[in-house]
Amino acid sequence: MAIATINPTTGETLRTFEAHTDREVDDRLAAASRAFRDWRLTPLAERASMLSRVADVLDRDAEDLARLATLEMGKTLASSRAEVEKCAFVCRHYAQEAERYLADETIASNASRSWVSYQPLGPVLAVMPWNFPYWQVFRFAAPATAAGNVGLLKHASNVPQVALAIEDVFRAAGYPDGVFQTLLVGGGAVERIIRDPRVAAVTLTGSEPAGQSVARTAGEEIKHVVLELGGSDPFLVMPSADIDRAAEVAVAARMINNGQSCIAAKRFIVHADVYDAFTERFVAGMTGSAMGDPMDEGTALGPLATEAIRGELAAQVDATVRDGAKLLAGGKAASRDGWFYEPTVLADIPEGSPGRQEELFGPAAMLFKVGSIDEAIAVANETRFGLGSAAFTNDEAEVARFGRDLEAGCVFVNTMVASDPRLPFGGVKRSGVGRELAGHGIREFVNVKTIAIA
């Protein structure tokens, strides 16, 4: 894919970029390696205060940064602003908590004194997606750099201006040269970078095939890898739930980021007793979402990020309908410029069809009617993914069942799934390996060093 800004609202190519040559990449790897030598020895308190300054720069430049994200990938301006704000939050969180998360831990053993010290690994490559073009990067970079690592960002090829803006944010906050750098390269350049001895570890947020490719190379090089991959999150609604609220949250949970979120609710698994009432409200909410220019304040649903993504979503919906699913709303691209797709709801999804098996990355919801909690959990767990899950119920026994039996990295009850710097985030099954955020996230890219004194 060319490295370019193509406005998804109009389809117009606004700017193209030359990829960095191998030589230019090597220069940046050398700079990262040099920077790490000092950065790892910079006191944590100093690194933390620089991270606070990153948050201040994000606050100061929020409006410009938000407009850039909306321009490049089409999310609504309100959600771009909220994303930048959340990035400042994650920086402040680690500025405050890194010292506590990384404090030495004394462990009793046969030694007279033994403890664990959390030490940085070195330059870490971050291969990132376009869908939350700031958040995905900052939720890696804030903890990783606070811990004393240095970051190398390979961002998605459709958000190059955001990628460069992020590098500028770190520079403006006073980060030394080489501590955070953007590499303008395509996916094809990633293997060589992972294999470079100067790169200590790699993290990827993105699709399963990209994750497999990165993990394969990291495995061959015996380098630590964190993967945050796709999801087809279940959203379960039981008879004791507040159905009005469940339907309202369900619409928000499906439509977030124009439907392009890994933790968007994608499969709505509803008990038969409340299925009709929920469906009526849900379909009305989905079709009532105002579609339009994401720069306009009144818009709830903007375009998909690229033409290819819209094409893939349309093919999945078409195949699911051909397999026998019932179309309750939408089901086609919107007739206007740009990569818009109508809010879509399908029901009676046959086994084996894409709507049941795959991740649908756009405003298309799959409805399932179930007769019991056992059936609800079985349907929820039937995909190969295990990222997030949400359940609406006011029955404590059901809450306990969902908490124990849903195969996911998190279970949110009576609310939608959302990441939070204070809570660990990640998936099981094909949704990924490792965790981001909270103490768990900052301890991913460290050497857990045991020190024992006889």
Ligand code: NAP
């Ligand atoms: P993608 O195609 O996998 O792209 C993500 C990043 O990987 C981009 O920087 C891309 O570069 C790069 N890439 C692609 N193929 C690669 C390869 N073979 N080797 C190395 N790098 C490669 O993903 P996407 O379609 O942009 O993003 C959507 C996916 O990300 C969805 O599945 C979504 O669920 C997932 N996601 C997961 C999380 C999470 O936290 N679990 C969060 C957000 C998104 P180019 O752009 O240059 O191709």
